[in-house]
Amino acid sequence: MxxxxxxxxxxxxxxxxxxxxxxxxxxxxxxxxxxxxxxxxxxxxxxxxxxxxxxxxxxxxxxxxxxxxxxxxxxxxxxxxxxxxxxxxxxxxxxxxxxxxxxxxxxxxxxxxxxxxxxxxxxxxDARSRAHHADESLSACAGPSCCSSRRGRPTR
The missing domain is CATH 3.30.870.10 (Endonuclease Chain A)
Structure with missing residues (x-):
């Protein structure tokens, strides 16, 4: 079908x-x-x-x-x-x-x-949510020592 x-x-x-x-x-x-x-x-x-x-x-x-x-x-x-x-x-x-x-x-x-x-x-x-998901994925790939540019603290 x-x-x-x-x-x-x-x-x-x-x-x-x-x-x-x-x-x-x-x-x-x-x-x-x-x-x-x-x-x-x-x-x-x-x-x-x-x-x-x-x-x-x-x-x-x-x-x-x-x-x-x-x-x-x-x-x-x-x-x-x-x-x-x-x-x-x-x-x-x-x-x-x-x-x-x-x-x-x-x-x-x-x-x-x-x-x-x-x-x-x-x-x-929405567009902002899509950008947020992309940002989270990039941060996760960089490892736990990477800091989020938006939050200024570790991502995990």
Missing amino acids: DCANRCRHELLLAHSGDGRRPDSSHLLTAEPLASLHARGVTVRTVHQHPAPHDATTRRNMARAADGGAEVRTTSGPLSPMVIVDRETALIPADDGHGALVVTQPGIVHFMTEVFEHTWVTAAPL
């Missing part, structure tokens, strides 16, 4: 990954985003807070935001899911390969409500 091509109104994505396992980030590449936005599809994506510290995830988040998607991060628990037009949802399969397609209206509604609750409590990823 090609979610990006079938989506007509809204695509909701939740990413719990930290870049170590595949997720729905491929939906946020330039071609699908351009296609979605050309059709007037709203894209909202939530990433678990530690995810922005992974370089690949940071690039995907920035690409999504630059492409018009609304991006937020949450410090709470987050189950990976994709919800298409509030009618179909995808969740990871138990074996770690592929996804389960959920079309039962009650389950999709419940999953949408979980996403919406997470969305409301998540922090928007």
Whole structure:
């Protein structure tokens, strides 16, 4: 099932990954985003807070935001899911390969409500947040003896 091509109104994505396992980030590449936005599809994506510290995830988040998607991060628990037009949802399969397609209206509604609750409590990823995440990652790479230029004290 090609979610990006079938989506007509809204695509909701939740990413719990930290870049170590595949997720729905491929939906946020330039071609699908351009296609979605050309059709007037709203894209909202939530990433678990530690995810922005992974370089690949940071690039995907920035690409999504630059492409018009609304991006937020949450410090709470987050189950990976994709919800298409509030009618179909995808969740990871138990074996770690592929996804389960959920079309039962009650389950999709419940999953949408979980996403919406997470969305409301998540922090928007704006340009300043992107710069902050990049700064934290650079400081972490430099080691614990490095001082943050903004705080003037050790980063850890």
